């Protein structure tokens with residue numbers, strides 16, 4: 290079966306493998322993140338032909354289905370097809386590989402969050418774009434995705450990991466993991482990376498969703514970027530703000546947002562996406578990078594598009610379960 294795009298690329302596909310995997314195998318990079326139908330990042334228009342649903346397209350709304358939208362991570366071609374999907378050239382040369390990695394450091398940031406530092410074998414050439422994530426393969430082969438929290442120039446791998454109640458890998462990270470444990474990582478993955486398209490950039494995060502945004506900001510700081518940035522970070526408790534942005538050479542305005550009232554809190558209160566709306570009457574001239582809970586990402590997109598944001602300038606990465 291032939292898969293063609295409006296952007297004039299074409300490659301072979303088959304009924305057993307997703308369109309996204311066909312594209313990646315053929316060396317093309319379409320937007321994607323979770324690869325299990327939940328986050329919706331790989332949503333595209335099916336313009337001609339038919340597809341088979343290999344796994345449930347959870348992120349599609351009723352209107353999406355009526356409008357012939359599909360998730361490229363969930364569908365395989367049944368006939369030759371034409372879709373609308375950009376090839377992200379920035380990812381050319383970034384290879385997904387599997388590496389052994391040892392735990393170098395585990396630092397408790399709060400009762401619920403650790404920073405994990407992994408080290409790779411000395412000769413390893415691990416290259417990534419800031420904002421991407423890796424799959425960590427832990428004990429018993431359990432695999433979970435975590436966003437890189439450092440820039441690529443820093444040769445270690447730093448992750449911010451939140452404890453999830455009854456979570457399989459959470460149990461390992463918070464009760465069993467120790468220095469020098471051997472794990473495997475597969476990556477880098479995902480298409481949440483910085484594209485310089487507008488002069489003002491709004492970053493939006495909840496919880497450990499700050500990880501890829503810190504990674505992007507670290508990189509922008511190394512480049513002494515002259516763009517202007519607003520960062521909104523939402524958490525439940527004042528103690529959850531386990532990291533403080535400190536970029537002397539960036540024009541960055543940071544707004545921490547607490548989701549509920551607290552006596553020792555002088556900054557904004559409420560949902561992080563509403564805090565953005567309070568500050569920006571109109572979002573026509575900005576681009577947005579949002580990372581964290583799926584609820585926040587979906588709600589922010591809807592709100593921001595209503596306030597004039599062009600959908601193509603909304604980039605997101607949802608920390609859905611693996």
Ligand SMILES: Cc1cc2nc3c(=O)[nH]c(=O)nc-3n(C[C@H](O)[C@H](O)[C@H](O)COP(=O)(O)OP(=O)(O)OC[C@H]3O[C@@H](n4cnc5c(N)ncnc54)[C@H](O)[C@@H]3O)c2cc1C
Nearest residue numbers: 433434435436450451453456457458459497608609610611
């Ligand atoms: C692209 C991507 C990047 C991610 N990056 C990070 C990161 O940088 N830091 C980080 O802490 N997590 C991140 N996650 C989430 C992470 O991959 C795991 O889902 C999470 O750590 C839970 O794993 P677990 O094995 O402890 O729990 P599991 O055994 O997978 O789940 C236990 C229970 O918790 C629920 N659950 C699982 N994950 C979540 C969640 N995220 N929120 C609410 N409920 C959940 C499950 O449905 C299940 O009922 C990312 C996810 C994706 C898809």
